[in-house]
Amino acid sequence: xxxxxxxxxxxxxxxxxxxxxxxxxxxxxxxxxxxxxxxxxxxxxxxxxxxxxxxxxxxxxxxxxxxxxxxxxxxxxxxxxxxxxxxxxxxxxxxxxxxxxxxxxxxxxxxxxxxxxxxxxxxxxxxxxxxxxxxxxxxxxxxxxxxxxxxxxxxxxxxxxxxxxxxxxxxxxxxxxxxxxxxxxxxxxxxxxxxxxxxxxxxxxxxxxxxxxxxxxxxxxxxxxxxxxxxxxxxxxxxxxxxxxxxxxxxxxxx
Numbered sequence: 001x002x003x004x005x006x007x008x009x010x011x012x013x014x015x016x017x018x019x020x021x022x023x024x025x026x027x028x029x030x031x032x033x034x035x036x037x038x039x040x041x042x043x044x045x046x047x048x049x050x051x052x053x054x055x056x057x058x059x060x061x062x063x064x065x066x067x068x069x070x071x072x073x074x075x076x077x078x079x080x081x082x083x084x085x086x087x088x089x090x091x092x093x094x095x096x097x098x099x100x101x102x103x104x105x106x107x108x109x110x111x112x113x114x115x116x117x118x119x120x121x122x123x124x125x126x127x128x129x130x131x132x133x134x135x136x137x138x139x140x141x142x143x144x145x146x147x148x149x150x151x152x153x154x155x156x157x158x159x160x161x162x163x164x165x166x167x168x169x170x171x172x173x174x175x176x177x178x179x180x181x182x183x184x185x186x187x188x189x190x191x192x193x194x195x196x197x198x199x200x201x202x203x204x205x206x207x208x209x210x211x212x213x214x215x216x217x218x219x220x221x222x223x224x225x226x227x228x229x230x231x232x233x234x235x236x237x238x239x240x241x242x243x244x245x246x247x248x249x250x251x252x253x254x255x
Contacts, residue, residue, distance in 0.1 A: 011065045012065075014041070014065035014066050014069065015065045015066075015068050015069040015072070016069060017036075017039045017041055017066060017069060018065060018066035018067060018068060018069020018070045018071075018072070018073065019069040019070070019072055019073030019076075020035050020039060020069075020073065021035045021036055021039075021066065021069070021070050021073070022069060022070035022071065022072070022073030022074040022077075023035075023073045023074070023077050023081065023096075024096075025070075025074060025174070026074065026077065026078055026081045026082070027081070027085075027092075027093065027096050027251065030096065030100075030172060030247070030251055031168070031169055031170050031171055031172050031173075031243075031244075031247060032070075033164075033167055033168050033169035033170070033171070034100060034169040034170050034243070034244045034247065035100075036169070037106070037107055037169045037240050037244065038100060038103035038104065038106055038107065038244075039103065039106070040106050041066070042169065042240070043226075043229055044062060045062075045063070045066060046167065046222045046225045046226050046229070047062075047222075047226055048062035048063050049063070049167070049218050049219060049222035050219065050222040050223045050225075050226040051226075052219060053219075090252070093251050093252055096251070097248055097251060097252075100244065100248070104241070104244070107237055107240060107241050107244070108241065110233070110234065110237045111234060111237055111238060111241070113234070118235060119234065119235055119238045120238075122235040122236070122238040122239045122242070123238040123239065123241060123242040124242065125239075125242070126170065126239045126240075126242035126243040126246060127242035127243070127245055127246040128246065129243070129246065130170045130171060130242070130243045130244075130245075130246030130247040130250065131246040131247075131249060131250075133171075133172070133175055133176070133179070133247070133250050134249045134250045136179050137179070138178050138179055138181075139178075139179055139180050139181030140181050141181050141182075141184050141185050142180075142181045142182055142185050143185070144185045144186070144189055144202075144206050145199070145202065147206070152205075152209050155182075155206065155209045155210055155213065156209050156210070156212060156213040156216075157213060158177065158180060158182050158210060158213060159209070159210040159211065159212060159213020159214040159215075159216070159217060160213045160214070160216060160217035160220070161173065161176050161177070161180070161213075161217070162174075162176065162177050162210070162213070162214055162217070163213070163214045163215075163216075163217030163218045163221065164176065164217065164221060167217070167218060167221040167222055167225060168221060168225070168243065169240045169243045169244055170240070170242070170243025170244040170245075170246060170247040171243060171247065172247065172250060175250060186206070186207070186210060189203050189206055189207065190203070190207070194207070
C-alpha cells in the first residue's frame with residue numbers, strides 16, 4: 001500500500017514538474033532544460049531519452065508523467081501567459097527569472113570543491129554562448145511552400161536545433177528558430193494551414209520532417225549529455241550553470 005502511494009506521489013510530482021517545463025516553452029528566451037535542471041530532474045530526463053532504445057518500457061514510464069505535465073502546462077497557461085506577456089511583459093518575465101534564480105542552489109550544490117581552470121572555462125564559454133544569442137539578428141522568414149530536397153534536408157537540421165530547447169539548459173529553441181527565420185513560418189503552417197484544412201499534404205510533410213529532426217536531436221543530444229554527466233559531472237554542471245545565467249538577458253530582450 002505504501003509503495004503504491006509512494007509511486008502515485010512520485011508520478012504526480014513529475015506531472016507538476018512537467019507543467020513547469022511546458023510553461024518554459026511559452027516564455028520567450030526560456031529553456032525547458034533549464035527548468036528541468038533547476039527542479040532536479042534533468043539527469044533523469046536526459047537518461048530516459050538517451051536509453052529509449054535500450055530500455056524502452058522504463059524510459060516511457062519515466063517520461064510519461066513529465067510529458068503529461070508539459071501538455072497540461074502549455075494548454076492551461078498558454079493564453080493567460082500570452083495575455084500577461086502582452087500586457088505586463090517585464091514583470092511577467094521577472095517572476096520567472098526570479099523563480100529560476102531561486103532554484104539555482106539545486107545546481108550550485110553540485111559544484112562543491114576546489115575550482116579548477118577547466119571549471120572556469122566550462123562555465124564561461126556556455127555563459128558567453130547563451131548571452132550572445134541576445135545580440136544575433138532575427139532572420140527573414142523562410143518560404144516553406146517552395147522547398148526542394150535541400151530545403152527539406154535543412155528543415156531536418158532545423159528540427160535538430162529546435163530540440164535543444166529541452167535538452168540543453170539555457171538554450172531557447174524558439175529563439176534559435178527565430179534567428180534562423182523558421183519559427184514564424186512553422187507556427188503559421190500549423191495555425192493558418194493545417195488547422196484550417198489548407199495545404200494539408202504540404203503542412204504534414206514540413207511538420208513531419210521537422211518532427212523527425214526534433215526526435216533525432218532529443219536522442220542524440222541526450223546521449224551526449226548523459227555521457228558528459230557520467231564522465232565529468234562537475235564540469236558539466238558548471239556548463240549548465242553558465243548556460244542558464246547567460247540566457248537570462250535573452251529572456252528580457254526577446255520579450
